[in-house]
Amino acid sequence: MRSTSVSDRDATRQAHSQGVGARPGTLIIPDDALPPKLFLFSYDANGFDECECSSYDELMQRFRGQPERRHWIDVRGYGDVELMRRFMQDFGLHPLQMEDVLGDYQRAKVELNDDGQLFLVSRMTEFTSQLEIDDDQLSLFTGSNYVLSFQDDYEDCLDTVRQRIRSGYSQIKQRPPLYLAYALTDVVLDHYYPTMAAIGDYIEELENVILRGRPNKRLLARILQIKKDIVRFRRLVYPEREKIAELLRMPDEVVSEEMKVFFRDCYDHAIQALDLTESYRESVSSLIDLYMSDQSNRMNEVMKVLTIISSIFIPLSFVVGLYGMNFQRENPQGGINPLNMPELYHPLGYPVLLGVLLVIVTGQLVYFYKKGWLTN
Structure with missing residues (x-):
């Protein structure tokens, strides 16, 4: 999958702005769409063929030349609107559904x-190196003998399914095309777990930093981003x-009871993924509380020191301020004011005052230490 710097908000804005005012079903190719690559897997219980077709005509020739086999037509890249119109025409795709395909934000x-054809949309996820x-x-x-897939990138998480088709024995080869659609959906769901595991590791790393x-x-910005x-x-x-x-509620003639067994397994995976997501969301909320608590404790430490x-x-300021008052010992008539700081003229007045200040500081430090304020 391509790594993109487009934010979720920007992506939503881009999706909403595409084709504003255009007629429903108008095909609009994104500016950054890649040139299409066409891949075809043709298989049955006895074997398979695969190829990257150089043109749409070659693809359709191979597809129509093997009507007895089942096919996976894998289209990677959207950058050709005429090609998309030919797919619509030959496979009976509804214009509104093709519009959803090219919108890429469904x-x-x-x-x-x-006609009983199913149109399914899934979201493939990845936790990138940019966290x-x-x-x-x-x-x-899905059709009677094919599955047609579209994606905007050349790389994906579907190689597991391709390897299963290439293997000597695979249930995909034994079952109808809807089973291939199930297998693709199941792989997409399975890849949610590495994404969630990476998120969990990242949350644990942030917690250790705190x-x-x-x-x-x-760090707070990183926590808010992961949230x-x-x-x-x-x-x-x-x-x-x-x-x-x-899918599980659809009638049996569309999704057989045999296939519903497999889709129930997908449903269980989706439930587990949701449960983990809720757990991680609570963990991040706790992480924010832990961060704010740590910041509060750090502030309390600073306030304690201050x-x-x-x-x-x-008290030192009080004593110094007291002796900084300008009350003269001698009055203008040459007499003595006995109550105006007699110690100002004492020969040991200054060292005695410094000693008093030192005793005050020492007494306070001893008192704070006994209270535990200097150690806790």
């Missing part, structure tokens, strides 16, 4: 067409669960 969903969640859209169309007593404003990523991840997983639940310093200097 939530996970499933739609049943009048952010990146997601791409996977769009699937407990080591080295938090800073940058946003978890909320975003939940918005990806929750529709996935609803999509699978809707209070002790102030407590030491307050």
Whole structure:
């Protein structure tokens, strides 16, 4: 999956702004869309063929030349609107659904067409090296003997399914095309767990930084960012669960009871992913509380030091201020004012005052130490 610097808010704004005022079903190719690459897997119980087709005509020739086999048509890249129109025409795709494919910001969903064809959307996720969640859209169309997939990137998380088709024995080769759609959906769900594991490790790392007593404003920004990523991840997983639940409610002639057994397993995976997401969201909230508590404790330590310093200097300031008053010992008539600081003219007045100040400071420090204020 391509790593992107587009934020969730920017992506939403871009999705909403695409085709504003355009007729429904208008195909709009994103500016950064990659040139399409066409891959075809043709398989049955006896074997398989795969190829990267150089043109749409070659793809359709191979596809139509093997009607008895099942096919996975894998389209990677959207950068050719005429190619997308040919897919619509040849496979009977609804313009509104193709518009959703090219929009690339659809939530996970499933739609049943009048001809029994299913349209499924999933979100593939990855926790990038930039410590952010990146997601791409996977769009699937199912037919009587094919699965047609669209995605905007050349790299994905579906290599496991490709290897299963290449293997000597695979249930994908033995079962109808809907099983391939299930396998692709299941792999997407399975890749939620490495994403969540990476998120969990990152949360633990942030917690250790706080407990080591080295938090800073940058750390708070990282915590808030991972909180946003978890909320975003939940918005990806929750529709996935609803999509699978809707598949399980479909009539047996669309999704057989045999296939519903497999989709129930997907449903369980989606529930587990949601539970982990909720757990991580609570962990991040606790992390914010821990950060704020640590900051409060650090502030309390600073205030304690400042209070002790102030407590030491307050009596000293009082004594020094007292002797800084300009009450003269001698009056203008040449007489003596006996109550006006007689010690000002004492030969040992200054050292005695310093000794008194030292005794006050020492007494305060001893008192603070016995109270535990200097050690706790």
